Amino acid sequence: MRVNGTQYRAVNWHLESGGVQWIEQRMLPHEFKQVVSCTPEDVAISIESMQVRGAPSIGATAAYGLALAWQEDRETFFSHWLSRYRSTRPTAVNLFHACNAMQECAESNPTTAQMIDRAQAYADAEVSANQRMGEMMAELLAVGERRILTHCNAGWLAAVDWGTATSGIYHLAQAGEKPFVWVDETRPRLQGARLTAWELNQEGVDCRIQADGAAAWMMAQGKVDAIVVGADRIAANGDVANKIGTYSLSLAAREHGVPMYVVAPSTTFDTACPTGKDIPIEQRDDNEICRMDGLNREGETHDIRIAAAGVEANNPAFDVTPNANLTGIVNEHGLWSALINA
Ligand code: MRU
DSSP: OEETTEEOOSEEEETTTTEEEEEOGGGTTTOOOEEEEOOHHHHHHHHHTTSSOSHHHHHHHHHHHHHHHHHHOHHHIIIIIHHHHHTSOSSOTHHHHHHHHHHHHHTTOOOHHHHHHHHHHHHHHHHHHHHHHHHHHHHHTOSSOOEEEEOSOOSTTTSSSSOSHHHHHHHHHHTTOOOEEEEEOOTTTTHIIIIIHHHHHHTTOEEEEEOGGGHHHHHHTTOOSEEEEOOSEEETTOOEEEETTHHHHHHHHHHHTOOEEEEOOGGGEETTOOSGGGSOOOBOOTHHHHEEEEEOTTSOEEEEEOSOTTOOOOOBOEEEEOGGGOSEEEETTEEOGGGOOO
């Protein structure tokens, strides 16, 4: 999608240097910066430190990073790098599917060029899936007013290009429609306020950031036509792990009769995971709750403490929404209606 009118992907293979290039998401929306590295450890750190985040982007980054690891040393690819990448983040299953795909390719003893091609094919397949899901979501949203509420960033930054939840919105906008988006700020890391609102602005889509606590109230007032979110892992029974706060949105949506869709490619599905209870939930650092960073009035970056010194926090990064609370799950193959109970 576009940044100041130029097309970008969140992560890509950088031909000139033979390395991986990614958008440094922690600096957004205040600074747009791309990073290039030819070192597999830097690429692993980019996932761990959330320079790159969002389930499909994490998977694609790992695929590219593992191609670099293969180029560096074929033995340590198996003895070190696969487990190094698998340990970078626990919840988004796309990471594990990407590592498995690269491992399977490596087991046939390919050339480095073939491993790079495999990583490229993995990333391209995510983008095609997003496009297809966007077309379907645009059709589902094509009736009535389109005041759509989204949570976290399930946009192109999170999903290489187009986004998962946002793809339908971008398709509508490109067709000349005028979707409107309520963007949950998404505490604690504010992916909604910092990333989704920025993305939508860049594409000329009208939106408002709101406090997470405002979502239920907007539904109660009849100001939300649909909720569209992404996912980090979908269990075999259709339970969905996504950014913390998604579960409470689903409760409010049920109460107020607002349709709620999850949009996620098949690389976010984990058929080996029977139910949502089996999904590992990442517990993150207290500082994400107790501290905040941003620009002061002079435009300088500052990191400040919000909570009293010594106060501890509880910071689960994801929650699980039972399938029964959802209207539908869309992947690149269609609307997953077999599991719709709402
Ligand atoms: O912790 P993050 O920022 O990686 O969490 C991202 C999310 O929860 C997204 O909603 C999810 O990955 C869907 S991405 C298209």
